Every structure is written in structure tokens, then in C-alpha cells.
Amino acid sequence: MVKHRQNFVFGLLCMLMGIAFAIGAKGYSVGTSARMGAGFFPFYVSCLLILLGAWISVTSLGQDHKPEGNIGKLYVRPVIFILGANLLFGVLLVGLPSVGLPPMGLLVSVFATVIVAAMAGREFVWREALLLASVLAASCFVLFVVMLKLNLPVLPSFLTA
Amino acid sequence: MNFLLDNLSIGFSVALTLQNLSYALIGCLMGTLIGVLPGLGPVATIAMLLPATYSLSPVTALIMLAGIYYGAQYGGSTTAILVNLPGEPSSIVTTLDGYEMAKNGRAGPALSAAAIGSFIAGTIGTVGLAAFAVPLASVAIKFGPADYFSLMVFGLIGAVVLASGSLPKAIAMILIGMLVGMIGTDVNSGVERYSFDMPELADGIGFVVVAMGVFGYGEIMQNLSRGEIHRDLLTRKLTGLMPTKEDMKAMLPPILRGSAIGSIIGVLPGGGAMLAAFVSYTIEKKKKLKPDEVPLGKGNIRGVAGPESANNAGAQASFVPMLTLGIPPNPVMALMIGAMMIHDIQPGPQVISSNPELFWGLIASMWIGNLMLVVLNLPMIGMWVKLLTVPYRWLFPSIVLFCAIGVFTTNNTVWDIWMVAIFGLCGYILMRLGAEVAPLMLGLVLGPMMEENLRRALVISGGDWSVFVTRPISAFLLLMAALLVVLILSPALKKRREEAFKEDD
Secondary structure, X not given: OEOOHHHHHHHHHHHHHHHHHHHHHHOOOOEOOOOEOOOHHHHHHHHHHHHHHHHHHHHOEOOOXXXXXXXOOOXXXXXXXXXXXXXXXXXXXXXXXXXXEOOOHHHHHHHHHHHHHHXXXXXXXXXXXXXXXXHHHHHHHHHHHHHOOOOOOXXXXXXXX | OHHHHHHHHHHHHHHOOHHHHHHHHHHHHHHHHHHHOOOOOHHHHHHHHHHHHOOOOHHHHHHHHHHHHHHHHHHHHHHHHHHOOOOOHHXXXXXXXXXXXXXXXXXXXXXXXXXXXXXXXXXXXXXXXHHHHHHHHHHHOOOOHHHHHHHHHHHHHHHHHHOOOOHHHHHHHHXXXXXXXHOEEOOOOOOEEOOOOOHHHHOOOOHHHHHHXXXXXXXXXXXXXXXXXXXXXXXXXXXXXXXXXXXXXXXXXXHHHHHHHHHHHHHOOOOOXXXXXXXXXXXXXXXXXXXXXXOOOOOOOHHHHHHHHHHHHHHHXXXXXXXXXXXXXXXXXXXXXXXXXXXXXXXXXXXXXXXXXXXXXHHHHHHHHHHHHHHHHOOOHHHXXXXXXXXXXXXXXXXXHHHHHHHHHHHOOOHHHHHHHHHHHHHHHHHHOOOOOHHHHHHHHHHHHHHHHHHHHHHHHOOOOOHHHHOHHHHHHHHHHHHHHHHHHOHHHHHHHHHHHHHXX
């Protein structure tokens, strides 16, 4: 019986990560303490992490269930839209040659990113999101291109070529 | 003393140039802004703005970034007092008495107590920084690799002992951070570790990417999972900013106590603004009340003046280990170290002698920045209050956008945008599992440094591990670290620590 679910899962994750890094470290020379190889430090840090993870998991077992340790509902919506907006920004800014998407430039990327990110919230109003995107697109242009002179493509490549 | 004045005059001649003054101002304004706005802290902001500082001189860049950090402490107190929501974690305790004062129609004196306290603390903190940094650096320059390794162990242990939450989990987060820091080319052997033959991973994972993913995106997703934050603005119009004579008399001693506490705690590893404010509040609460005084928690001005002074002094003092030892006591300082390395300045005890204008210029600018914050913020308080009414649903898409642009422009590669998404997801998962992310950042920065010093120490000793206990400095530091662990594990203290951290939840 798990009394503290957060700790139990966290400990398991630590063990997994430690095992993965320890296996990786074994691929490099570990060496001796006088002549440490590339694998020495990561290997022993991984071992510590595995032990600590095991300790955290084991101590989270018990009978008296602790409600503060519940993980709670996992919200997928913010994760998808926030990270999606971020990825979309990258894809639109530089293009995706493998699907034939040309670089779309800063302004298009800003619009898409802001609108998709806004969808992560509970209340999404198209008019508001468009207004916000317009304001941000204008201020990004002034701030990053005019003032800071960063080397960013502004318009889609097929318009400038 | 003369020596100190000479150095400060170098500093002021650097800090008072038009360019540095204007960047200090920009930093302070930006810091206040993010301090007022919920959901965006100094770590994410500094990470976002790092690329914009590439074209600046190193001292100008650091002046602006430092302004963001201590400016955020000012801004955080405004929201704490007016809407009962700390803009920054360091203002959590300010809500207790500050909001009560605002409810009683004394928001003005509370705000000015915070501002005046912060300014006095900033002045004391600056002088302290100037006075202690030089002797500390001259000691640090004698440190060997073994001593540095032990110092980092002590620093990391201190950081997790002083932080809230579960100790084993915080240590695990440090170890995870260290392992992530191992990714990339090993400087010693040239072997590419954990890079899966990807050239983008050969340079390692930048901490800007991790900071932005975890503190920027992770934080937003966590906030959105919690639902819309309700912000009830108490006073739309503020009148009577000036505190009365009695207020002044009541707030001066806590300001001085808070400044002293902040200066000491800020230097400690894992210390900084938040812990300083917390300790100051505890001390003010223990003080005997005067006959006509309202108790703390019911709107006592001491409960605002003390913690607000302490958090500002703590923010400034945390520059000491960063500037003199090259060791970050908190994630903000880890980013500052990154900013120095971008400009080819190796942080460490040699900075004071090799870059005196940078060191003293930064210190002088902090005092000027504190002055700016008082002068600007008290009259402009109305504007900051208006900003509070900006709903979160407008804020977070803007934060996502600026994070994405900031990440991209750091190296001008889209690779970083994929990486930041991965770390955002990891950060969110870890936060949902109740783990704190600050220790991860410290591990990430200190991990490679620890490996390098461990290697050097053991090469010198011929593989003999006893070098860590036979060198006096190293032995002392390890002993201190062990003492900290014993202290924290002792049942009596453990219980009190848990209670203490529960109180401010």
C-alpha cells in the first residue's frame, strides 16, 4: 500500500533515471580515482540517485494514506497548448523543409504562438486573443527587430524572396 | 577604510555613466514589473533577457540583470500588500501584516514602510558586500581543488537544508541536475557523454534552456492547472503614502534588524531573499509587544518593515558567494554566472582583481538602483496598481511568446526550442510530484564544477581520498555540511522545520 503517491512515483523516476545514466556511464572509461575517466563521476552520481530513489519509494509505503501526497488530476490541456505553442513558434519561424513548409517569419509565428498558447486557458475568446496577438506582434517587431536589431526574419520567405 | 572608498569611487565612476544608469533603470523597472505580475519570476525573466545582453559590455549586462533581481523584491511587496498575493515568494510573509494594514486603510504607510525599509537594507547590504567581498576573495584564492569540492558540497547541502520541503527529494533533484549537466563533451577526456551522436548535444544543455523550460513553461502549466487566480484589489486610490511619526519610530528597529538578518542569510548557500524575510518575520513575532501595539498578523507595521528589509538585503548579499567564490547560492545567481561566462569572464575570486571596474561598478550600481526604486516606485505606485488588473489569461500567452523568442535568440537555433519543450514537460511533472526545481538548477551548474575539482584534487593526491579530511579548510567545510545534516535529521528540529515551513503555505 502506498501512503504517499507523489513520493512513490518520484522515487521510481529517480531510480529509472539513475539506472539509465549508470548504464550510459559504463560505456565510458570509469578509470581509477587517481585517473578518473569520463564515466567515473556520472557513474557514482547515478548510483547515489538510484539509492536515494529507492529510499524515497520505500519510505512512501505504508498504511496511513497521506492525502497531501496525492498527485491529483493531470491536466493535459495546458501541457498540450503551452508546449504546442512553443513548438509551433520554432516550426513556423524557420520552416520545416521535410513537409515543404517555408520559413514564415516572426509576425506569423507570433500570431500563431499567442493564439495557441491562449487556448491553454479556461476561457478563450477569439477576439481577445487576436487583439493580444496583434499588440504583441507589433511590440516584438519594434523591440527585437528595430531596437535590439536581432537577426530575425520578419515576413514569410516567399514574400521577401 | 580608504581602500574601500577608493574602490567605491572606481565603482561609482563606472555606474554613473549614462549607459549604465539607463540600463540600471531598465533593469529596475523590468524587475518591478515582473515582481508585480504573478507567474513570472526573476529566473525566467533573466533567462529570457540574456540574449539581449550579448551586445552590451559585461558590466552593463550584469547591472541590468542585477536590477531585475532586486527590483522584483520591491514589486513583489506591492502585490503582497494590496491584493494579498505575493508577486514573489520572498514577499509571502509580507501578506500577513501588509494586507491587514491595507484592509484597515493603511496601505500607504505599509507600502512606504516596504520601500523605505528596502532602501535602507539595500544601502546596508551594498556596504556589507563591498566590505566582505575583498577579504573573502583573498581567502578563497588560497583554496585548492579539494577545498572547492568540499565548499560545493557544503553549499549544496546548505541549499537543501534551508529550502522548504522534503530533504531526500531536494537532494535527488540536485543529483538529477548534476547528471543533466554531464551531458555533452567532457572537458578532460574529450569524450562526448550522453550525446547519442547528436552534434547539438555535444555542447551540453544550456542552463538557459533548463531555466526557461522549468521556471517559465513549467510554472505556467502548474498555474493553469490550479485555475484562475482571484485577485481582489482593495484600494484603487491610494492616499496618504507618508507614514506618521509613530510609524517611523516603530519601523526603524525592525528595518535595521531585518537588514542585518538579510545580509547574513543572503551569504549562506541556499539563502537569499525568501529565507531572510521568513526569519525576520519570526523574530519580529517573538518580540514583546508595546502596550498600544496591535499584534503581528493583525496589521503591525513591523511585520512589513522587517521582512521587506530582510528580503532586499538578502538579495544583495547573495551576490557575495557568486562574485567572490564563483558559486551560486540560488538559481538567479546561477544565471548571473552564466551571463559572466557568456562575456568570457570566469567567475571566481580573481574577478575582483582582474575586473575591478566590473566588480565595483556592479556594487555601486546596486545602491543607485535601490535609490531609483524608491524615487520611482512611490510616486508611480498607481501605475503598478493598474497593472495588477491585467488578467492572467493575457499574461501567460505573452510569457510563452517571450520565452520562445528568448530561447531561439540565445543561440539562434531552433534546437533549443525543442529542448525547452522537453524541460518544460519534465519541470511540470516534477512539480506535480511535489519536488522543488531550484535544487535541480544548482546541481546543473555545480555538477560539472564539482567533477572538475574532484578530479584535480584526486590527481594531486594520487587517488588518496583522505585529502578531503586532511586539508584543514576542506575538513572544516565537510564537517559543517555533516553538522547541517545531523541538525536537520534530529527529531526535535525536524518537527520545528516542518511547522515553520507549513506556516507560510
